[in-house]
Amino acid sequence: ILLGLPVAFALLLSSLVLMLHMGLFSADILTQSLINGVDSFPLLAVPFFLVAGEVMAHGGLSTRIVKLASTLVGHRKGGLGYVAIITSVLLAGLSGSAVADAAALVSILYPMMRKSGYPEGPSIGLLAAGGIIAPVIPPSLPLIIIGVAGNISIAKLFLGGIAPGLMMGAALMIVWSLIMRKETVDTVPKATGAEKLAALKEGVWALLLPIIIIGGIRFGIFTPTEAAVVAAVYAIVISSVVYRELTLKGFYEILIGAGRSTAMVMFLVGAAMVAAWLITVAQLPQQLAQLLGPLVEHPRVLMAVIMVIVLMVGMVMDLSPTILILVPLFMPIVKLAGIDPVYFGLMFVINTSIGLITPPVGTVLNVVCGVGHTQMSTAVRGALPFICAYVLLLILFIIFPSLIIAPMKFFAG
DSSP states (O other): OTTOOOHHHHHHHHHHHHHHHHTOOOHHHHHHHHHHHHOOSGGGHHHHHHHHHHHHHHTTHHHHHHHHHHHHHTTSTTHHHHHHHHHHHHHHTTTOOHHHHHHHHHHHHHHHHHHTTOOHHHHHHHHHHHHTTTTTSSSOHHHHHHHHHHTOOHHHHHHHTHHHHHHHHHHHHHHHHHHHTTOOOOOOOOOOHHHHHHHHHHHHHHHHHHHHHHHHHHTTSSOHHHHHHHHHHHHHHIIIIISOOOOHHHHHHHHHHHHHHHHHHHHHHHHHHHHHHHHHHTTHHHHHHHHHGGGTTOHHHHHHHHHHHHHHHHTTSOHHHHHHHHHHHHHHHHHHTTOOHHHHHHHHHHHHHHGGGSTTTOHHHHHHHHHHTOOHHHHHHHHHHHHHHHHHHHHHHHHOTHHHHHHHHHHHO
8 A cells, every 4th residue: 555556456465465375375265255245235325325425416405505504604703614514514414425525515615714704724624624524424435334344233323423423513613613713704694584494495305315314214114225225316306306406417427426436445345355354364353352452351441542543544544445454353352342333333433534634645635625725734734623623522432432322322212
């Protein structure tokens, strides 16, 4: 990976070397493991959620969410920042993609914030930090991937992600309010009751989607995989029939883009499953268990150590590869310590999401800088207070696991 080899090929090459070292090399086994890695019903959700997210971004759902949030809190001091945070949470329940959400937020809100006199660094930092709520709140592709990699209930991960995602939004609001105390910026006029009602009527179709998905999963109407199909069909119908902003040409381009993204994700998952199988055969989890053995009787300390390791890896590696490489390694020791797998999965995704806005890799940081035409150094300085808030929240979740587990059990019934 450090040499610039694509992650999937790096995983396959490492697996090949390990097979040769162990005297287990077989082209048939390698190929079969690669195919079996993607032969998974839950992974069918990936292409459908990708289509749904792209349709929402190009079909008018995102802009109406921004308009609704703006009418509610846009008039307050620092109001556009609060609009960004509320929009981040709402968009997270629509697309599940940090990159897509961050790009949409920057393209719509960043010019408005700069025009109103908002400071450049904190503004772009807030939009980047808001974007990474998407992997935590359902529907979320990372939650699907970690569910497959760690053999964790995806339905429980979806329901468990609601509370921590909302807490991340609340943390951003607290930090933003502290930043804006000393700033003087223009505010938009307070929306009238009629304007708020009009914005709600326009945005209600977009708001219904996360309710349909979460409600359907919660009451057993459909599985998370089937929910992805429902989301895609719903988004297509609303964008083309109700909002009438999705054209046939635009839909074709969305399908091509979603197909390419699906191919990359599936190849990466397949390669990671080969590596995961070999990790098990080589008994690496058992060796890790011996190394971390003294911490098994202290689950919180063990979680703290794992989270530090994940945070460091997440700074130099993207979210999905980090999940696919480390989760099979850590999951046996996590179960041995009696840590709730759903809690571990959510903590892992929150942690790796923070890595999306930390240098030197910071995928979301790169995206917001590109879309907003901002220097990386400015974005890093602007995002730093929000990164600190997220890390503090992560520490709270380690000390008090019930902050995640209790709401998850409540939503799961």
